[in-house]
Structures are given as C-alpha cells and as structure tokens.
Amino acid sequence: MNEFAIFWEWLAFAARWLHVVTAIAWIGSSFYFIALDLGLRQRPELPPGAHGEEWQVHGGGFYHIQKYLVAPATLPEHLTWFKWESYATWLSGFALLAILYYAGADLYLIDRTVLDVSAPVAIGLSVASIALGWLVYDLLCKSPLGRSDTGLMLVLFAVLVAMSWGYTQIFSGRAALLHLGAFTATIMSANVFFIIIPNQKVVVADLKAGRTPAAILGQQAKQRSLHNNYLTLPVIFLMLSNHYPLAFATQHNWAIAALVFLIGVLIRHYFNSLHAGRGNPHWTWAGSVVLFIVIIWLSSEPETLDGLAEAPPSPVAEAFMASEHFPAVRDTVMGRCAMCHAAVPGWEGVRRPPKAVALDSAVEIAERAREIYLQAGVSRAMPPGNVSGLTEAERALIVTWFEEVRR
Numbered sequence: 278m279n280e281f282a283i284f285w286e287w288l289a290f291a292a293r294w295l296h297v298v299t300a301i302a303w304i305g306s307s308f309y310f311i312a313l314d315l316g317l318r319q320r321p322e323l324p325p326g327a328h329g330e331e332w333q334v335h336g337g338g339f340y341h342i343q344k345y346l347v348a349p350a351t352l353p354e355h356l357t358w359f360k361w362e363s364y365a366t367w368l369s370g371f372a373l374l375a376i377l378y379y380a381g382a383d384l385y386l387i388d389r390t391v392l393d394v395s396a397p398v399a400i401g402l403s404v405a406s407i408a409l410g411w412l413v414y415d416l417l418c419k420s421p422l423g424r425s426d427t428g429l430m431l432v433l434f435a436v437l438v439a440m441s442w443g444y445t446q447i448f449s450g451r452a453a454l455l456h457l458g459a460f461t462a463t464i465m466s467a468n469v470f471f472i473i474i475p476n477q478k479v480v481v482a483d484l485k486a487g488r489t490p491a492a493i494l495g496q497q498a499k500q501r502s503l504h505n506n507y508l509t510l511p512v513i514f515l516m517l518s519n520h521y522p523l524a525f526a527t528q529h530n531w532a533i534a535a536l537v538f539l540i541g542v543l544i545r546h547y548f549n550s551l552h553a554g555r556g557n558p559h560w561t562w563a564g565s566v567v568l569f570i571v572i573i574w575l576s577s578e579p580e581t582l583d584g585l586a587e588a589p590p591s592p593v594a595e596a597f598m599a600s601e602h603f604p605a606v607r608d609t610v611m612g613r614c615a616m617c618h619a620a621v622p623g624w625e626g627v628r629r630p631p632k633a634v635a636l637d638s639a640v641e642i643a644e645r646a647r648e649i650y651l652q653a654g655v656s657r658a659m660p661p662g663n664v665s666g667l668t669e670a671e672r673a674l675i676v677t678w679f680e681e682v683r684r
Contacts (some may be wrong), residue, residue, distance in 0.1 A: 279650070279680045286651055289376045296369040304509055310359075311506045315553035317344055326350060347495050352484045359675035360474050367466035370516075374459060378403070378452055383591045384644060388449035402447055403456060410440065410460040411467045418500070426500065430507075437461065438536055441531040450525040451518075451633065457534055458515030461508050468501035506549070510541035526633035529575040536572050540565045594643035602678040603643070609674065610642050610649060613665040650679035 317329025328346040332339060378386045383394035386403070394402075413436065422429050440460055444453035483490040514537045518524040518576040524533055548560040590598060597603060616624045618636040636642050642649065652659040653667060654675035660667055 279683050282650060282679075282683065283379070283426070283655065284649055285376070289590060290370055291374055292373040296366065296373050299362060299365040299369055300513075303366045306359050306362055307502075307505060307509065309314055309550065311502070312552040313342065314344065315549055328541075346481050347492055348484050348490050352481065357476070358477075360469055363466045363469040367462065370459065373544070374403075374455075378455065383593070386452045388452075391445070391449065392447050399448070404442070405439070406456065407463050408458055411464055414464045415467070415471070423500070426503070431503075433504075438531075438535045441534040444488060445531045448529050450527070454515050454518040454525045454530060454534055458512050458518075459671075461512050462517070465505045465508055465512070468505055472501045473498045507542050507545050508538075509543055511538045514541070520632070521627050522631070522633035523576040526629070527576045528578045533572050533575055534576075536568050540568050543568075590640045590643055594640060594646070597646045597682050598639060598645040600678055600682050602674060602681070603639075603655065605674055606649075606678045607639050607642055609667075609671045610636050613660060613667045613671065614649075614653070617660075617666065646682070647681055649675060654679060 313331060316331050318331060319329045323330060323343065326345050326347065326349060328344045330341065330343045332341055334340070379396075379400050382399050386399050387394060387396065392399075414433065417423065417429060417432060417436075422432060437457070437460075441453075441457050444456050444460075446452070448456060476498045480490040480494055511534075513522075514536065518534075524530065527533070543561040543565045547558055550556060550558050600606075615635075616622065617627045617636040618630045618634050620630065620635050620637060622630055624627065631634075634641075634645060634648070636645060636649075654672050657663070657672075
C-alpha cells in the first residue's frame with residue numbers, strides 16, 4: 278500500500294478540518310461583535326467615555342456590556358484579545374492551499390489550455406497575487422479615497438472583479454475561484470494583524486502611560502472590521518466553490534464570483550440594518566434571489582472540459598501510461614466511471630461531470646491516477662453505491678497499477 282498517498286490525503290483532511298473549525302470561531306466572533314456594536318444603546322447614566330451599552334441573555338445568565346469608543350479612563354487587569362481566531366484561520370488555509378494546490382500544481386492549479394507554465398511559476402504567481410492584494414487594498418484605505426466608505430467599497434469591488442477575471446486567465450477554474458477567496462481572506466486576516474490589533478495595542482500602551490489615545494486608531498480599526506464583515510459571506514462561497522463545478526467550471530465563472538460579492542453585501546446589509554434598529558430592508562433578499570437566478574443562468578453555458586486531453590501528458594502521467602497495467606485500468610475506468618465522468622455524461626440525470634473530472638481519455642485517467650487510487654482502489658467511495666458494479670478484482674488492479682508506478 279502506498280503509505281505516502283494515504284498520509285497526504287489525511288494531512289489534507291486534517292488541515293481542512295482545522296481550517297473549518299478556526300474559520301467558524303473567527304466568523305462567529307466577527308458576526309457577534311458587529312451585531313453587538315450595531316445594537317448598542319445610549320443613555321444619560323453611562324460612565325464617562327462610554328459609547329453605548331447592551332443587555333443580553335444567554336446560557337441561563339445575563340450579560341451587561343458597555344463599549345468605550347476610544348478607551349476607558351482606567352484599564353482593567355484582565356483584557357481578552359480576539360486575534361488568534363483570525364491568524365489560525367489564515368495559517369490553516371494557507372497550509373491547505375499548499376497541500377492541495379501547490380503540491381498538486383500540475384493537476385489542480387495549472388490548466389495548460391489557459392496558461393502553460395511550470396509548477397514553480399504558477400506557485401510564484403499565486404503567492405505574489407495574494408500578497409499584492411493586501412498591499413493594494415491597504416494603500417487604497419490609507420489614500421484620500423479611504424475617507425469615503427462608499428467610494429472605497431466601490432473601488433474595492435472593481436478590484437475584486439478584475440482579480441476574478443484575472444485569475445481565470447492564469448489558473449484552472451477551480452483554482453481561480455479558490456484563489457479569489459484566498460486573496461480576499463488574506464485582506465481580512467491582514468486587517469486584523471496589521472491594523473486592528475496593532476492599533477488596539479497602541480491604545481493600551483497609551484492608557485498605561487497616562488496618555489489619551491488618538492481617536493483615529495479606533496476609527497481605522499472599525500473601518501477595517503466593517504470591510505471584513507461584508508467580505509465574509511463571499512469568502513465562504515468561494516472556499517466551497519471547488520466542490521461545485523457549476524460555479525468554477527463554466528465560461529462565466531469570474532462573473533459568478535463577482536455577483537456573489539454583491540449577494541454577500543446585500544445579505545450583510547440586511548442583518549446590519551436589523552441589528553442597528555434601522556428597519557427590515559426586505560428588498561435585499563429579493564435582490565439576492567434575482568442575482569442568484571442570474572448566476573444559475575450564467576452557469577448554463579459549460580466550460581470546455583476536453584482541453585487537458587489535447588494537451589501533452591505530464592511526466593508523472595507518462596509514467597502511469599507506460600505501466601503494463603495501464604490498458605486494463607484505462608478500460609476499467611472508461612467502463613465503470615466515464616458514464617458520469619465525461620465531458621458529456623451518459624448517466625441519466627448527470628449534466629456535468631462530478632467535480633469537473635472527466636475520465637474519458639487516457640491522458641486524463643493517467644493524470645488523475647492518485648485520485649482514482651484513493652477513491653476507487655483503497656476506499657469504496659467511487660462509484661457511488663457501486664452503481665456501475667466495479668469488482669474487487671478491478672479495484673485490486675487499480676491499487677497494483679498505482680503502487681507499482683509510485684513505488
């Protein structure tokens with residue numbers, strides 16, 4: 278048994294598990310504090326410097342919360358910081374990006390019908406684009422444009438649309454939407470690391486030194502926190518998009534991603550308005566539904582999926598194709614899997630190949646050797662319910678083929 282392939286698969290699972298858990302912690306605390314901030318109430322008896330207060334009930338007890346817009350007159354001994362949720366989410370996400378897309382660049386990151394580059398070049402473009410995104414965003418926020426929340430958000434949306442289109446011109450569709458999510462999530466986490474927490478630390482240091490903290494520090498942190506609030510829902514969609522080929526494997530995937538940002542803004546506007554006591558703008562839900570219908574319509578024109586078969590096989594794929602077992606494996610996969618995993622699926626009710634994986638060519642089968650080994654050889658995940666009747670002898674053949682080549 279190829280222990281390394283199995284170990285790598287579990288490593289990816291562990292990284293994904295950690296990423297989901299930390300993201301839940303970060304998003305949960307972010308949503309909570311935005312709702313708390315918008316729900317604050319003012320009254321004459323508040324302590325000096327207090328901006329508002331709120332009473333909450335949860336877990337059988339009552340909580341009395343007061344917010345100071347800059348800082349209280351005296352600093353309490355115990356102060357809870359919210360930062361590691363953000364840092365751990367980004368670190369685990371980048372680890373998952375490296376495990377899946379960098380280590381598997383030839384399969385997941387690169388589409389040679391889009392841009393024929395080597396794995397190191399593709400990885401370099403990935404890292405550079407993610408870092409550049411934060412630099413451009415930070416400069417825009419610190420520019421005179423940053424004084425206008427509306428103007429800044431419009432320019433940032435234009436940047437995200439441009440990056441959405443740009444990524445589809447460099448990477449595979451699956452990697453393009455994933456990278457747009459990483460691009461946006463990096464901005465969000467960097468906001469915490471470079472602006473929100475440092476500004477709060479300056480405020481704490483000023484208080485300890487007996488100085489009055491500058492109000493601009495809190496204003497900057499609040500602006501970045503607001504941006505994070507509006508970007509959260511689109512990022513979640515983009516991170517999940519790699520499981521849905523109608524999102525990433527269509528001609529208009531970049532436009533779908535752009536519309537998702539608008540849907541996210543509309544939904545957050547509804548909840549922000551509700552929490553702030555500014556009414557229930559139900560029109561935001563109608564707008565979201567209309568945009569989602571447009572997304573469904575845009576996804577109806579499929580992306581050409583036979584490009585990889587026309588491209589020359591990678592060195593790894595050539596090794597699998599040179600195996601004496603390959604002809605039998607190829608016939609098995611085409612007979613048991615290609616009725617669904619084909620550019621034009623023949624199985625009733627299947628309109629697109631699952632996960633945009635087409636196994637109706639020798640090159641594609643060789644390129645997907647590791648996935649076939651894990652999904653149909655070592656495990657029984659494929660075919661679903663063994664509907665095509667893949668035999669134990671055929672599964673053993675797949676295992677033998679993969680392990681002899683990767684020995």
